[in-house]
Amino acid sequence: MRSVLAALALALALSACTGEDPGGDEAPGGPSASSSETAPTAKRPRAPRQGACYRLRLDDALSPTTTRKPVPCRRRHTAQTFHVGRLDLKQRGRTRRVDAPAVQRQPARRCPARLPGFLSGSRDQLRLSMLTAVWFTPTLPDAEAGARWFRCDVVVLGRGGALVPLRIGLRGALADPDLRERFAMCATAAPGTKGFRRVPCGQRHSWRAVQTVDLPGRRYPPAPQMTARMDAPCTAAAQEYADDPLDYTWAEERPTRSQWRAGQHYGTCWVPQN
Template identity: 35%
Template sequence: MAVVTALVLAGCKEDLPPDVDPKQVDAVEAPDLGACRLLTTDDIAQASNATKTVECSEKHTAQTYDVGSLPDALEDADYDSDEVGDFAFHQCSSAFMEYLGADESLAMRTILTWAWFRPSKPAWDDGARWYRCDVVGGNEQSKRLVDLPPDVEGLLAQTEDKWLVCAEGPTVDGSVKVPCSTAHDWRAVSTIKLGEPDDAYPGDAAAEKTTRDYCSKSVAAWLGYPVDYDYGYTWFHEAEWKAGNRRSVCWAKTSQ
């Protein structure tokens, strides 16, 4: 889908949407570090992005916090190869935590996430091998991306509810993720680490059971050990494990 879009844009630049910068569409040169953009949930689902930049003092939903070249080992990789995706996951996630001042647990409990982009397919075919990591205020399942401050560097060093992730819905599964400063039904209160980087995937059943057992105790402690309480959990499968994720998220039923 993203490849088709890139080819269409390359073929008729005079028909580009008003928020697209023609100079960025098939750019071989890497984009600017620190640039801000008004991205949408549809934008962050695409492989490449050429949205016009805006002043970071203006309304924006994304800021580029890491830009670079793919390693030489990926020079001949396919445009949508798993190897390129794995590199981006590790690079963007580690840079995300460092830039915002978050550890692994907090990085999974914030409304802020990251999206990465590569060159368009025509630019890739012309030899472009850069990547771009953007911090964004939400994810593909969000109703909309929230506005960001002029600079997000160090934003999570002192946590505020408007940057922490909560969920709206009868259950955690399928719920809409929202900032905790808005009305919500669930709050992400802790995470559990299921393994080390070199560990093999434990399997779906083991991953879910370990997550469920830990979250039951963790949420009870967070709520002050009430007699009755509801909790939820988000655990990930082998694909996410292979990409580098080793954590599950625990959710408490609460409107606070």
């Protein structure tokens, strides 16, 4: 729908710039347009600005394109642009469309890789937070007009997947103990139970993610193999977190097959929190 509306807006803009004079204001017998003159061409759309903030909804964040306008970061917003890169449309000697899978994979690789640096945190700190990257590319009409950018935004996921509203910028958030705690990954119930919902630790919760465990191999591992791999690290993390290292509880969360295919090759250790 956004692409259709953008195409309509671009078509209207171009029709207004053809140089024709529908009002007939030229005096009779006046000079006519020279054959050497050409109609103005559309300007290349501006690239997004790094550091800009936006008021996005969840459906916006899941879309490959967005036409939302930036808002001041001191006002209510849900996303901040942490990187603007350039798309390479030339693939194996061919010029691809901006919506081609090979082109869309470029921001899908680069945006998550750049997020820890923007947040001033480690990979594990990011995994144990509700901060995540989303990305956008130009609409097809904007790409045809010369746009070659891609935009990486950071958002905070809240209850039910809703985006958490903010009034601050997120640069360096994981280096700030208060913000790191506020946006850490917690849950409303134990993993695998009906009431399990991930939430930022700044919201009401009863469980907390305390450790991630890398799972080796390219193929999706059997459940017993993942459990055996996670047992020792999860036990150690639970003992460290507990008031009494002899009295502790923990639960594992293994990646699903779809998560594994999407690149999540690690499990998460959870502990109850009063």
